[in-house]
Amino acid sequence: MTVLAIAAASLKRMLRDRVATFFMVLLPLVVILVIGATAGGPAVPRVGVVAAPGPLAADLVRTLGGTEGMRTSTFDREQDARDALRRGEVEAVLLIPAGFDTLLASDGSAELPLLTAAPTGNAQSAWQAVSAGVARHAAAVQAAGFAATTAGGTLSARLPLARTLETTLPRVTVRSEPVDGTGSSLPAGFGSSAPTMLVLFVFVNSLAAGAALVQTRKLGIHTRVLAAPVPARTIVLGESLCYLGLALLQSALIITAGALLFGVSWGDPLAAAVLTVVWAIVGTGAGMFGGTLFRTQEQASALGPTIGVAFGMLGGCMWPLEIVPDAVRALGHLTPHAWAVDAWTALLARGGGLAGILPMLGVLAGFAVLLLTAASLRLNRSLTT
Amino acid sequence: MRAAFVIAAKDLRQRARDRSAWLLGFVAPVAIAGLISFAFGGTETFHTDVAVVDQDHGVLAQAFTGFLNSPELAAVLTVSPVADPADARARVDRGDFGAAIVIPAGFSAAAHGGPVHPLTVVTTVDSQLAGQVTRSVAGSFTAQLDADRLAVATAIAAGAPPDGLAARAAALRLPEQVVRTPSGTRTITGVGYYGPAMGMFFTFFAIGFTARGYFLEQRDGTLDRIAVAPVGPLAVLAGKSLATFAYSAASLGTVSLITSLVFGADWGPPAAVAVLVAAVALSVVCLTAFVIAVSRTERQADELSAILAFGLVLLGGNFVFLGAAPEFLRVLALGTPNGWALRAFTDLAGGAGGTAVVVPVLAILAFCAVLTTIAGLLHRRAVRR
Numbered sequence: 018m019t020v021l022a023i024a025a026a027s028l029k030r031m032l033r034d035r036v037a038t039f040f041m042v043l044l045p046l047v048v049i050l051v052i053g054a055t056a057g058g059p060a061v062p063r064v065g066v067v068a069a070p071g072p073l074a075a076d077l078v079r080t081l082g083g084t085e086g087m088r089t090s091t092f093d094r095e096q097d098a099r100d101a102l103r104r105g106e107v108e109a110v111l112l113i114p115a116g117f118d119t120l121l122a123s124d125g126s127a128e129l130p131l132l133t134a135a136p137t138g139n140a141q142s143a144w145q146a147v148s149a150g151v152a153r154h155a156a157a158v159q160a161a162g163f164a165a166t167t168a169g170g171t172l173s174a175r176l177p178l179a180r181t182l183e184t185t186l187p188r189v190t191v192r193s194e195p196v197d198g199t200g201s202s203l204p205a206g207f208g209s210s211a212p213t214m215l216v217l218f219v220f221v222n223s224l225a226a227g228a229a230l231v232q233t234r235k236l237g238i239h240t241r242v243l244a245a246p247v248p249a250r251t252i253v254l255g256e257s258l259c260y261l262g263l264a265l266l267q268s269a270l271i272i273t274a275g276a277l278l279f280g281v282s283w284g285d286p287l288a289a290a291v292l293t294v295v296w297a298i299v300g301t302g303a304g305m306f307g308g309t310l311f312r313t314q315e316q317a318s319a320l321g322p323t324i325g326v327a328f329g330m331l332g333g334c335m336w337p338l339e340i341v342p343d344a345v346r347a348l349g350h351l352t353p354h355a356w357a358v359d360a361w362t363a364l365l366a367r368g369g370g371l372a373g374i375l376p377m378l379g380v381l382a383g384f385a386v387l388l389l390t391a392a393s394l395r396l397n398r399s400l401t402t
Numbered sequence: 403m404r405a406a407f408v409i410a411a412k413d414l415r416q417r418a419r420d421r422s423a424w425l426l427g428f429v430a431p432v433a434i435a436g437l438i439s440f441a442f443g444g445t446e447t448f449h450t451d452v453a454v455v456d457q458d459h460g461v462l463a464q465a466f467t468g469f470l471n472s473p474e475l476a477a478v479l480t481v482s483p484v485a486d487p488a489d490a491r492a493r494v495d496r497g498d499f500g501a502a503i504v505i506p507a508g509f510s511a512a513a514h515g516g517p518v519h520p521l522t523v524v525t526t527v528d529s530q531l532a533g534q535v536t537r538s539v540a541g542s543f544t545a546q547l548d549a550d551r552l553a554v555a556t557a558i559a560a561g562a563p564p565d566g567l568a569a570r571a572a573a574l575r576l577p578e579q580v581v582r583t584p585s586g587t588r589t590i591t592g593v594g595y596y597g598p599a600m601g602m603f604f605t606f607f608a609i610g611f612t613a614r615g616y617f618l619e620q621r622d623g624t625l626d627r628i629a630v631a632p633v634g635p636l637a638v639l640a641g642k643s644l645a646t647f648a649y650s651a652a653s654l655g656t657v658s659l660i661t662s663l664v665f666g667a668d669w670g671p672p673a674a675v676a677v678l679v680a681a682v683a684l685s686v687v688c689l690t691a692f693v694i695a696v697s698r699t700e701r702q703a704d705e706l707s708a709i710l711a712f713g714l715v716l717l718g719g720n721f722v723f724l725g726a727a728p729e730f731l732r733v734l735a736l737g738t739p740n741g742w743a744l745r746a747f748t749d750l751a752g753g754a755g756g757t758a759v760v761v762p763v764l765a766i767l768a769f770c771a772v773l774t775t776i777a778g779l780l781h782r783r784a785v786r787r
Binding site: 035036039040044047048051052054055061062077085086087099100102103104105106110111121126127128129130131132133134135137138139140141142143144145146147148149150151152153154155156157158159160161162163164165167168169170175178179182183186187188189190191192193194195196313315316318319320323326327330331336339340341342345366 | 420421422425426430433434437438440441442448450478491492494495512518519520521522523524525526527528531532533534535537538539540541542544545546547548549551552553554555556557559560561562563567570571574575576577578579580581582583584585586587588589590607704705708709712716721722723724725726727728731732745748749752753754
């Protein structure tokens with residue numbers, strides 16, 4: 018009973034802190050929204066097209082807009098398109114020359130400069146997709162010219178025939194065949210940002226809440242409680258329960274908001290619940306350990322989020338570990354975050370169940386035991402000496 | 403004026419004795435930028451291994467594999483022949499190949515007016531970009547093929563004798579050619595973007611330090627004792643602003659210097675970078691003045707500065723790569739001083755000239771002017787009370 022009273026008192030004090038409410042409620046949701054919206058678009062390159070006057074140029078813009086494998090946006094000024102390319106808003110810029118229509122009509126050929134910033138995958142993909150779109154557009158003009166050469170007549174006279182045949186001639190298509198329906202990355206958009214931010218924020222907020230333990234010590238609350246017939250281990254248990262309650266509240270909020278606001282599917286309910294509780298215990302251990310380690314509230318506020326964010330980056334909360342070098346991936350698995358993200362990936366990307374995440378849960382439980390033991394010993398020692 | 407310098411020096415000395423200030427202003431941003439540089443080192447150039455299964459063995463299949471092995475695609479693809487489609491699928495699934503292309507039997511018949519068979523690109527969700535690039539490359543080839551087939555069909559429909567038409571069409575050059583052209587921009591690397599982004603994020607912690615320090619001095623009577631001395635309130639204001647400015651500029655400047663020298667980040671022309679750093683430092687001063695003017699207690703100042711700092715960095719794009727974000731997030735970012743600064747830092751890192759900072763700096767100055775006016779009005783009202 019005393020344990021519950023201590024836990025409830027500490028939890029109430031933490032929840033009355035408006036900044037804590039901001040960090041626990043508003044900030045995770047906004048971060049999930051921002052990251053989910055940024056990473057949620059289809060994985061096709063974006064191409065800026067600088068338009069030129071004339072019906073053929075306009076037709077090319079339309080053809081490119083309907084070409085598979087890229088998204089186009091039209092710019093009136095070349096400089097605006099170049100700025101967008103520099104800022105990474107598009108992967109490539111196609112410049113349709115000012116005299117495009119005239120060039121095609123006169124000697125029948127036009128060169129279209131494609132600007133790219135770097136040989137990234139999206140830039141390479143953009144180059145090929147643009148080439149395909151331009152080839153589709155040029156096909157009728159080429160066909161009309163070829164017909165005029167081989168059968169007589171003029172290009173413009175043969176163009177209507179070529180246009181008609183273009184619509185009826187079957188095309189050689191490219192079809193995709195995924196080898197499997199599952200993968201080793203979380204689904205794009207909110208399906209990725211919600212679980213990773215759950216991992217990040219439960220840990221960061223637990224660490225930041227270490228400041229409350231520092232304050233409790235500073236205010237002499239533990240000393241006064243010890244003056245009553247309450248053993249030190251009861252205080253340790255009560256504080257642990259408070260941190261666990263905080264972590265579970267934070268998790269419940271992100272899971273509920275993720276499902277209701279962002280339509281995130283959290284996978285197998287039992288496995289997701291066990292993972293959430295185990296991660297909350299890891300957060301509890303980290304928060305309490307931080308609370309016994311930090312000497313001042315300022316230290317806790319400065320170090321807590323920094324360590325939390327750094328661990329989150331290493332552990333794959335900010336970007337998937339599949340895209341980093343092997344050494345970085347191995348380093349990331351020294352943090353509990355990587356194991357938690359791996360477990361969420363197994364649940365959400367591969368549709369796994371409890372059995373599938375047992376190895377990750379085992380490692381996380383190890384982290385939890387280690388952190389909780391260290392924190393309890395330190396807190397117990399500070400109370401009894 | 404001397405009094406202002408004395409106050410500024412005193413504040414900076416106090417700040418220098420605070421390890422949290424060193425950690426947040428200098429260590430944390432450099433460490434996070436280093437982590438990002440470490441994580442993304444060498445992943446910014448795209449290349450993938452592709453398996454090709456030739457079930458056709460015809461002239462068109464040879465032309466296609468020749469296209470895949472062409473020098474212009476050598477930097478993008480490494481092509482390996484695989485005999486069996488099932489083997490290719492299994493190896494894509496295992497991650498040995500980013501994608502595989504299956505050329506179906508009878509593919510070459512399409513060149514001579516025969517039935518068309520689709521190319522199959524085997525993809526995996528674990529290498530989506532490789533699948534995307536491979537589809538685009540295959541699409542580019544089939545577009546050229548379709549153009550040639552259309553030329554033959556149009557010529558025959560126009561009355562040309564069919565003999566030798568296919569061979570002549572294969573030698574055609576499309577009248578619209580995409581020519582890859584260097585854009586003159588530099589690629590924004592991970593550290594190039596997140597160096598300034600994280601630098602600004604941690605610089606914003608100075609708002610909380612300074613505001614809290616102000617209220618602590620008010621509570622301890624330090625401000626009253628200064629007021630007794632022959633020092634005007636303007637000198638106090640100037641001194642405190644100068645200290646905040648110097649700390650913020652030193653913090654961001656150090657991040658710039660270390661990420662350039664150690665991690666190879668290119669921030670752009672030093673003079674333009676220095677102007678931007680100064681503008682960001684000025685915005686920190688104005689934000690601090692605003693927090694002090696709005697708050698009544700140390701706790702309120704703490705809360706407001708934390709919410710303001712995190713709100714601004716979230717909106718300003720410091721946590722996500724704004725280039726990949728939807729348009730509305732990019733527009734929202736321009737409502738913040740850090741959003742403008744980040745745009746300018748991105749432009750400079752992307753190879754823009756020093757003049758690229760003019761508009762962003764003016765926008766930051768306008769933001770500062772508005773904030774200072776509000777802070778001044780609030781302060782005047784508080785004094786009247």
